[in-house]
Amino acid sequence: MDIQAILSQLSFAAENPRKMLEEQLAQGKKVVGCFPSYTPEELVDAAGMVPFGVWGAQMEPYLAKKYLPVFACPILQSSLEMGLSGKLDGLSAVVIPTLCDTFRCITQDWLAGVPHIPMIPVSYPQNRTDAGIRFLRSEFAVVKGKLEEVCGHPITDEDIKKSIRVYNEHTAVMREFTAVANEHLDIIDPVMRHHVMKSAWFMPKAEHTRLMRELVTALKATQPTCFKGRRVLLSGIAAEPDSLLQILTDNNVAVVGDDLAQESRQYTAPIPEGQGDPLLRLAGKWRGQLCSLAHDEGKGRVDMLVDMANVTSADGMIFCQMKFCDPEEYDYPLISRALKEIGVPTLCLEVDQQPGSTEQIRTRLQTFAEMLG
Numbered sequence: 033m034d035i036q037a038i039l040s041q042l043s044f045a046a047e048n049p050r051k052m053l054e055e056q057l058a059q060g061k062k063v064v065g066c067f068p069s070y071t072p073e074e075l076v077d078a079a080g081m082v083p084f085g086v087w088g089a090q091m092e093p094y095l096a097k098k099y100l101p102v103f104a105c106p107i108l109q110s111s112l113e114m115g116l117s118g119k120l121d122g123l124s125a126v127v128i129p130t131l132c133d134t135f136r137c138i139t140q141d142w143l144a145g146v147p148h149i150p151m152i153p154v155s156y157p158q159n160r161t162d163a164g165i166r167f168l169r170s171e172f173a174v175v176k177g178k179l180e181e182v183c184g185h186p187i188t189d190e191d192i193k194k195s196i197r198v199y200n201e202h203t204a205v206m207r208e209f210t211a212v213a214n215e216h217l218d219i220i221d222p223v224m225r226h227h228v229m230k231s232a233w234f235m236p237k238a239e240h241t242r243l244m245r246e247l248v249t250a251l252k253a254t255q256p257t258c259f260k261g262r263r264v265l266l267s268g269i270a271a272e273p274d275s276l277l278q279i280l281t282d283n284n285v286a287v288v289g290d291d292l293a294q295e296s297r298q299y300t301a302p303i304p305e306g307q308g309d310p311l312l313r314l315a316g317k318w319r320g321q322l323c324s325l326a327h328d329e330g331k332g333r334v335d336m337l338v339d340m341a342n343v344t345s346a347d348g349m350i351f352c353q354m355k356f357c358d359p360e361e362y363d364y365p366l367i368s369r370a371l372k373e374i375g376v377p378t379l380c381l382e383v384d385q386q387p388g389s390t391e392q393i394r395t396r397l398q399t400f401a402e403m404l405g
């Protein structure tokens with residue numbers, strides 16, 4: 033397949049999650065909704081079911097307002113709205129990690145409002161020492177038991193080990209893609225980069241890995257281009273809608289790296305290799321995760337972004353601040369100060385999922401692009 037054919041398949045998946053869900057259901061597969069960000073998808077895959085990302089949608093929530101305060105973040109408002117309005121019907125279950133206060137509310141809202149789709153909660157410990165990781169292993173054992181009820185058969189250690197291999201291969205190819213994409217910023221513009229990364233949530237991982245391998249091979253076989261515009265990093269939970277990213281292209285700005293929870297952040301820490309207890313290995317990934325949702329006194333995320341800015345020769349960084357997301361708000365001042373110290377300016381943009389005009393964002397992005405030179 034040529035590059036454009038692969039990209040159009042990935043774009044289709046990113047833009048049509050419901051159709052992707054229906055495709056899996058038509059093949060007789062069971063599909064399990066995985067709320068962001070660190071749901072143990074590997075257990076769903078090990079059960080022979082298909083993990084399916086639930087990242088909300090661009091919509092005005094109405095039904096969810098009965099359950100959530102207006103200051104709940106748009107991702108969870110629209111995700112709950114999708115559940116309440118039947119847009120997620122067909123899912124055999126959803127797994128919700130209680131990573132922040134809004135997540136904690138939504139588990140109960142889901143039980144009350146969407147009783148026809150079973151909900152499996154999973155608590156992540158903020159203590160990430162050995163004791164915390166053992167606790168998380170016990171949580172995963174409960175999730176595994178509940179998934180066994182959904183799929184109707186036991187999930188063996190061998191099944192989990194196989195899925196860990198699939199996910200580690202996927203992580204490796206996604207990291208390879210983000211590196212090679214920077215040699216082809218004419219083909220992989222900000223919208224296309226986002227589609228490639230987002231598509232991973234709506235396809236079985238082995239299938240996505242195969243397509244990504246083809247894409248990476250095809251890009252490597254193509255003559256690199258020298259991009260003459262400005263290069264930025266993106267950080268935050270998600271950089272959406274596409275119209276926001278299109279403004280970057282309109283202003284000759286490329287994305288050369290990201291730390292978005294929806295995109296690269298999930299690929300920063302591979303699942304520890306080894307032959308030991310697979311549930312403990314799976315839990316071990318949480319130990320090294322750099323994220324606003326994981327307690328980290330050293331704030332390794334800040335250093336990671338400084339390194340990323342140096343490695344990618346970024347001219348600036350855009351922080352996509354999801355509206356009402358407290359955990360991310362706490363990290364921005366630290367990130368902004370550290371990047372400023374190495375001469376990388378930052379812009380904090382509020383990101384919403386409710387449809388509205390992007391003209392104010394356009395003006396801010398145009399000004400930022402001009403400031404970068």
Ligand code: SF4
Pocket residue numbers: 105106107108131132133134135269325354356357358359360
């Ligand atoms: S981390 Fe932020 S965006 Fe994610 S659910 Fe919590 S408040 Fe919403």
